[in-house]
Amino acid sequence: MADEEFAHPRLAALYDPLDPDRGDLDAYVRMADEFGARQVLDIGCGTGVFALMLADRGIEVVGVDPARASIEVARGKPGSERVRWICGDATSLPALRVDLATMTANVAQAIVEPRMWRQTLRGAFEALRPGGYLVFETRDPARRAWEEWNREASRRVTEIPGVGAVETWVEVTDVSGPLVTFRSTYVFAADGQVLTSDSTLRFRQRDEVEAELTAQGYLLEAVRDAPDRPGREFVFLARRPDADAVRSGSR
Numbered sequence: 001m002a003d004e005e006f007a008h009p010r011l012a013a014l015y016d017p018l019d020p021d022r023g024d025l026d027a028y029v030r031m032a033d034e035f036g037a038r039q040v041l042d043i044g045c046g047t048g049v050f051a052l053m054l055a056d057r058g059i060e061v062v063g064v065d066p067a068r069a070s071i072e073v074a075r076g077k078p079g080s081e082r083v084r085w086i087c088g089d090a091t092s093l094p095a096l097r098v099d100l101a102t103m104t105a106n107v108a109q110a111i112v113e114p115r116m117w118r119q120t121l122r123g124a125f126e127a128l129r130p131g132g133y134l135v136f137e138t139r140d141p142a143r144r145a146w147e148e149w150n151r152e153a154s155r156r157v158t159e160i161p162g163v164g165a166v167e168t169w170v171e172v173t174d175v176s177g178p179l180v181t182f183r184s185t186y187v188f189a190a191d192g193q194v195l196t197s198d199s200t201l202r203f204r205q206r207d208e209v210e211a212e213l214t215a216q217g218y219l220l221e222a223v224r225d226a227p228d229r230p231g232r233e234f235v236f237l238a239r240r241p242d243a244d245a246v247r248s249g250s251r
Helices: 023-034 049-055 068-075 114-127 206-215 243-250
Strands: 039-043 060-065 083-087 098-103 128-139 156-160 164-176 179-188 194-202 219-225 233-239
Touching: 023 049, 023 098, 023 128, 039 049, 039 114, 049 060, 049 083, 060 068, 068 083, 098 114, 114 128, 114 206, 206 219, 206 233
Parallel strands: 039 060, 039 098, 060 083, 098 128
Antiparallel strands: 128 233, 156 164, 164 179, 179 194, 219 233
């Protein structure tokens, strides 16, 4: 189930104008170039910003997301016909063979349930060609990012063309071990409507992520720092073993 901020048509349409600076995606574009990726699977593609960035570079992209409203926003953008959009998740993909699978914008943390997390990693693994890479980011729990998620720090009013002023803020409602739940509130000045979206994220320890990647058959190549948020996030680069590695490992 997708959160309301992605699944509600009125909120999905606000995602891009409320967060227009997507400099966080530049590192992923550079990694696509680094790996020579020509086919990419964008897991949790949302409104399609990253998928379309890649498509503009001539890369063949499949974008998958469980929120139909977000997929519809993506489909309405210029150039969207160059991307294959799938409303669903990585656990039930059609037959694919991609060079790179990605989960940007902390999509990995939104996959809260352990069984679904394992199935997502496995689904990405099956979609990768031998030697292909899975790349994703997750916040470092030690930095306790959620302590900054409060109304005082997050409240703002954004003027959106065709919509009017929208007031937004975020507040944490529960912290239970690695699970952090928060509520996003949206107030539309034009008609006074108030919409809310409750979200839960799982803050996984680095060794926990590494162990699960290994359990699902990946080779962990590196754990990098997020260039736009240094010291706050882990960026995992994991590879599906190529045929030679599999054969040597079986001897």
